[in-house]
Amino acid sequence: MDASLATRLSFLLTLLLLTFLPSPSSCRSLATTMRCNKHDYKALMEIKAALGNPYHLASWVPNTDCCNWYVVECDSTTNRIDQLTIFQANITGQIPAAVGDLPYLNTLVFRHITNLTGTIPSTITKLKLLTYLQLSWTNLSGPIPSFLSELSNLDLLDLSFNQFTGSIPSSLSSLPKLITLHLDRNRLTGQIPESFGKFKQSMYLFLSHNNLSGAIPNSFGDVDFVRIDLSRNKLEGDASMVFKANASTQTIDLSRNLLMFNLSKVVFDSNLLSLDISHNKIYGNIPEAITGLNNLQFLNVSYNRLCGEIPQGGKVQNFDSYSFFHNKCLCGSPLAACK
Ligand SMILES: *[C@@H]1O[C@H](CO)[C@@H](O)[C@H](O)[C@H]1NC(C)=O
Numbered sequence: 001m002d003a004s005l006a007t008r009l010s011f012l013l014t015l016l017l018l019t020f021l022p023s024p025s026s027c028r029s030l031a032t033t034m035r036c037n038k039h040d041y042k043a044l045m046e047i048k049a050a051l052g053n054p055y056h057l058a059s060w061v062p063n064t065d066c067c068n069w070y071v072v073e074c075d076s077t078t079n080r081i082d083q084l085t086i087f088q089a090n091i092t093g094q095i096p097a098a099v100g101d102l103p104y105l106n107t108l109v110f111r112h113i114t115n116l117t118g119t120i121p122s123t124i125t126k127l128k129l130l131t132y133l134q135l136s137w138t139n140l141s142g143p144i145p146s147f148l149s150e151l152s153n154l155d156l157l158d159l160s161f162n163q164f165t166g167s168i169p170s171s172l173s174s175l176p177k178l179i180t181l182h183l184d185r186n187r188l189t190g191q192i193p194e195s196f197g198k199f200k201q202s203m204y205l206f207l208s209h210n211n212l213s214g215a216i217p218n219s220f221g222d223v224d225f226v227r228i229d230l231s232r233n234k235l236e237g238d239a240s241m242v243f244k245a246n247a248s249t250q251t252i253d254l255s256r257n258l259l260m261f262n263l264s265k266v267v268f269d270s271n272l273l274s275l276d277i278s279h280n281k282i283y284g285n286i287p288e289a290i291t292g293l294n295n296l297q298f299l300n301v302s303y304n305r306l307c308g309e310i311p312q313g314g315k316v317q318n319f320d321s322y323s324f325f326h327n328k329c330l331c332g333s334p335l336a337a338c339k
């Protein structure tokens, strides 16, 4: 057989092979079924079983590609599960320890699940890439574990609307990238940790609707709060350190506490959109500088011990008497004229 015949024969052979091989498109779908990482697959199957095979996870069918399942996302380059978001599900049980076996997760959400009970499993600390952790509108209980501070990439931690008790672990302030912290609507007691003055970023802090007591840490003077909500607790004493002239502060809600300080001395951030200090024991008068707040959309200083004339000008006159009533001796529009 001469060389040119051999070449022609092998060419024909190649053609034949190509004809009978699967088309490129079915090649792709074959590859697709292989995307799911086997360790992730195993962990998800364990999670499904631990939650009692709920209807919400019906798409998690054995021996199918977990990258196509509902409520999870696969990273397109690593093909690892990077998001697990269970929302509004009729699921009864606890957060499965196996969530810790999805090491590529950046987002973990259990939200609006009435029958999700128990505590936060410590296996969660294995999720070193987690940036977004939301366990909210569930019935989780027990203390807020200090081991959450091991999740050093977190920028959002939301544990709101649960039954958590005990005090706030001071270690949370060591989370270097944390921007948003929601611990509101729980049953937390004790003081706000002094360490909360050490947050690195401009913070969104929500601690409302708990039973926190004692003084607001003085160290709060060192934090740039964009939004701070400490309302509906039992906080006492001074809160003037929360007010800063040159910060990013847009919203301050200190309402329904036992705070007692002289409002005359506070300074306002020009970014302020909303200020609620109602239902406290705050005294002094309303600083004239409030008339310079061009973005002010909400104001409530009612139910305090304020005195003197309400500053006239700026946005202040947009608010009616319900923003100012029930004080010791505030006067002037929209309340009765000063004597
Ligand atoms: C929660 O549990 C209760 C009692 O077992 C049950 O009646 C209810 O349907 C469950 N699910 C939801 C979403 O409430």
Ligand SMILES: *[C@@H]1O[C@H](CO)[C@@H](O)[C@H](O)[C@H]1NC(C)=O
Residues within 6 Å of the ligand: 090
């Ligand atoms: C939740 O699931 C349980 C068991 O599957 C069922 O009996 C119950 O009716 C469901 N509740 C709701 C609110 O869908």
Ligand SMILES: *[C@@H]1O[C@H](CO)[C@@H](O)[C@H](O)[C@H]1NC(C)=O
Residues within 6 Å of the ligand: 112, 113, 114, 115, 137, 138, 139, 161, 162
């Ligand atoms: C917690 O459970 C109680 C009783 O089952 C229920 O009324 C409540 O809505 C649940 N809380 C949340 C946030 O789902």
Ligand SMILES: *[C@@H]1O[C@H](CO)[C@@H](O)[C@H](O)[C@H]1NC(C)=O
Residues within 6 Å of the ligand: 186, 187, 188, 209, 210, 211
């Ligand atoms: C706060 O404590 C009071 C009395 O100790 C209790 O009645 C109330 O339910 C508690 N509130 C919260 C949100 O834990």
Ligand SMILES: *[C@@H]1O[C@H](CO)[C@@H](O)[C@H](O)[C@H]1NC(C)=O
Residues within 6 Å of the ligand: 245, 246, 267
């Ligand atoms: C805020 O910043 C402005 C300009 O940067 C400066 O003039 C002013 O003194 C500062 N105010 C306070 C209270 O630091």
Ligand SMILES: *[C@@H]1O[C@H](CO)[C@@H](O)[C@H](O)[C@H]1NC(C)=O
Residues within 6 Å of the ligand: 262, 263, 264, 265, 283, 284, 285
């Ligand atoms: C509040 O502070 C102002 C300004 O320093 C002062 O003039 C006033 O007497 C204080 N008010 C009370 C009730 O202490």
Ligand SMILES: *[C@@H]1O[C@H](CO)[C@@H](O)[C@H](O)[C@H]1NC(C)=O
Residues within 6 Å of the ligand: 278, 279, 299, 300, 301, 302, 303, 322, 323
């Ligand atoms: C201010 O708070 C008081 C007390 O909670 C409330 O009655 C009033 O309606 C509030 N005013 C505004 C403008 O929301």
